[in-house]
Amino acid sequence: MDGVTGLDVHTLGIIGLAVGIAIALSFSLMSLVLRGMAALHVWAAAFWLLTFAGLAQGYDENGSFLSAIIGSVLIALANAAMLIGIAMHLGHPLRWRGPALVIVLFLLIQVGFMVWPPSQPLESAVFGLKSIFWDGWMVFFLLRAPRELKAGSLFTALVFVIDALFYVARGLVSLHPEMESPELASLLTTSNYLFGILCTFLLSTGFTLMLSQRLVHDLRVAANVDGLTGLLNRTALLKAAAPVLQANREHTHAVLLFDLDHFKAINDRWGHAGGDAVLQHFTRTLREGGIPARALLSRYGGEEFLLLAPCTSANVAVTLAESLRALVERSPAHYAGEPIMFTTSVGVATGTGTHIQRLIDTADAALYQAKRTGRDRVEAMVSDPSAGDRVNEATSAASALT
Template identity: 55%
Template structure:
């Protein structure tokens, strides 16, 4: 069955409209995914390009400049959507500069028509540049937990680049490849390949969105919504693994448990919004003192926090606890233009042979001893190793 360019353009436009509508409707539901809106715009632009090129086969201003420029713009939107989705800091000006360069080249081609060979080579070169750029971002800038879907999407761009490279080879060596099966295949699939690529890309982007949502949900299930720290269940899971690893290596592992002194009176006197601000301020102060690598800092519940310090000498942990206590006392929280003085009591425990549950229990006992002794101080559990 033979399809002329007009028919293929209509088919491509119909599929493009369906894909664009799907992404647009998804964007109305999933409002927290900015990449989704950008990809929806990209597919709308691809659809407009299909109309511009499919409705005019004569190389006019519409098909040459507008159609080609729209394709370049769609590539730029796809690239920026990928970068934003992966949190890669790519500035808009670089893709848009390439779009401008391509549009200027297309305008020159319209005013001074090059040979068919040169025109095909230029379009193929621009296509390969976009493909390689997107593959690089997908494979080398993707987080480890998103590699699977990014690799699938990158494969689509790799196939697209190979397709245009093969076309360029056929154009460069017409005597060798003219009327060969490769030449006929590339000619027959020239426009159909573009339609298939759009469909596969929509699938790849959808899988990337689904994976992002899944990871975000898992992260939310492990994170305290107010402070952004690990929550209690995530702390127990990660802390158990960390302490067991230290015990297997014969290294000391320490646990510090913090309690904000008189926190209930802050809520009663200032309101719960102030209490939330104080909790956030406290987390910032502790982080500002400096946490060692691989440390676990989590909200244990209410105004209680836990810090797990693996492979750190107890003497160093004792000094760190004192610095943290002093830093909290020296830096009042600010709420609604007024300062709120806060202090913290700290209970500590350190051991080389205790499990996570025992360390936390020992630190909890030490914490209550610090509060009983007058608060705003550090106490250590007598049942395990004590620094100094």
């Protein structure tokens, strides 16, 4: 019976080692392809550490120095790496100092156990508490995952919860009066290996799911957001505008179309890097210029920017456009230690209904009029003829401010 049990444990150890190497290798290969995902590199290192820990321990429980110290340190480092990878992946800052202090603390306890051997129940309880502590710390971060990463994070958190419950159950069993019996000790050893293999596989699945969700989210963002300014692109703006206009179809809406004056001259003098600096500065200026909270701001194309202000009257729209135009005029961008003065022309369109493209076309016509009549000015037109008198009055009032 003892020989069979030893063979079973040895076989489980070999299987666990093979599984660990396969998972660590797969994560390492993925990290070579997905180089921009820092958490993936950390998780690959964590799985290698777990594999080396199993190898160092020799897949036995003979209490040797190699098993008790080196293996325990590698497992603690693997837990710390998983924790830091989770924090990085979810955008929660976490330095090595906290995990390092925990590693040192448990290492000191392990050394103390080598000098003053504890009872088996006490050693099992401390080992279980260490695992439960790491599991709880990781669950804490995973439960704070943003909505777009929630599913994968919840699955991984569930794996860590199951792991913690396993060690709670193991600790309770270790308190049983028959704990010293060879049969129970053999059963616990076998269950440790089986659960370790299963848990490693489930963790790799959870981390892979988290990585997949991150990739899908990043691709969606890349498809909807302008990489230089961080604003919505044209496609995303049109998609986001449709439900807003539909929900407020009886109200007047405004579209402000901005074009940076003589932008080609800026690129010719300062290079494209200087032009990019101007575009980024212009974006910050608009965002900080008091645009309505519900407004949608996008880079419509090249040096053109579009602002959709739902439920905004003609008077308010023109006043806002003039305010932003004047703010841009007196707020130069800075590049290579020098200011870059620039201005913007603005076309304003207002109207009711759900046809965003009609408003954009009207704003584009107004923008053309602003550029044709001297640039650095605001021109307004309307899609709804009944609002024409109000817009003309607002345009005259805005012109009087300049």
